[in-house]
Amino acid sequence: MSTAQVLEIIQQVADEVIRPRFRALTSDQIAEKGPGDLVTIADRESELRLTEILSHAYPDALIIGEEATAANPGLPPHLVGAEHGFTIDPVDGTKNFVNGSIDYAVMVGEVRHGRTVRAWIWQPEHQVAYVAVRGEGVTRNGEQVVRAQPSPDPAQWRGRSARVVIREREADAALPQISISALCCGVDYPKLVTGETDFLVYGRPRPWDHVPGLLMVEEVGGTGLLTDGSTYVPGVDGFGMVVGATGSVAASVRDALGARLGTRPTRTQPE
Structure with missing residues (x-):
């Protein structure tokens, strides 16, 4: 899949599964995985959708999602030696999402032989997409990002x-x-x-x-x-x-x- 296609899928899943639940969650749609560690129906359903799509496109790739790891904590170390893999954070900033803050995101990363090669961060309520391809820099809504050097002090x-x-x-x-x-x-x-x-x-x-x-x-x-x-x-x-x-x-x-x-x-x- 092209880099643009992956972004489109992320945005589509956000529009269909995540955003309709924003500021509309009921108490039975929120749970705790651990003390203070929240998960919602939006997290679970969007991760399933993204996992299905990526697994269909890349059947040999290791897919490591946040919610899948909650059920199988032994998944992350397999990424170190994997030939090809993806990471998925379906709703990054779940507490913010639950509290009605617009500061949440959907994130996907692609790893080959231990190196991240592509990355996507979509901020649905801000309508801002950050995309990176190794060796090609970072874009913000399609515009190249140029970062100023930090102060020497x-x-x-x-x-x-x-x-x-x-x-x-x-x-x-x-x-x-x-x-x-x-x-x-x-x-x-x-x-x-x-x-x-x-x-x-x-x-x-x-x-x-x-x-x-x-x-x-x-x-x-x-x-x-x-x-x-x-x-x-x-x-x-x-x-x-x-x-x-x-x-x-x-x-x-x-x-x-x-x-x-x-x-x-x-x-x-x-x-």
Whole structure:
């Protein structure tokens, strides 16, 4: 399938399955997979639709969706050695979706031999599509994205995170105060790609959350680093990741955060 065709399918599924439920969910259409981890009928039905379409087009590809992984937690590691695979986050930012916030997204990533090669982020209520093809850059609604270089002064960098332990850190000369994220990777990553943010700090690098956005970041010169300093690989497990507009930004933030980066949250705190 062409890159444009995949985007059209994502948009169609969003229009038919997700958007009709936006601000119209009933209580029986919302459930908890775990403490504070919501899932809705829109998540489940849209993932099934996207999985069926991609599986039909690519019968040998490994499909790893967020909701499928909830039922089979052993799926993500298989992505590391897969010849071909896709990640699906049917409604990224489910809490936002449930609360009526327009900051949610549909995300799909394509991986071949351990490298992300194509990525799609569709923000249905914003009507904005970000698309990346490895080696060809990133587009926003068809227009090429050119990101300005971050300031050479770390005190001027703009960072975001959902993690309480990260945001509680006092600002200093090495790093400014870190703001709360949009609680949606499909909104946060595009802000980094377009230059509104300079770095992001995350907990567990779940593939459906990070595969699409990280390719886009890489295409504008950035990178994602794990706690040990290694570059993120689709499907790898662990805890603690910094995504920076450049490799030096990511490394500097990782060094400044130190042990906080790998500190796991309590069950009531976001990752």
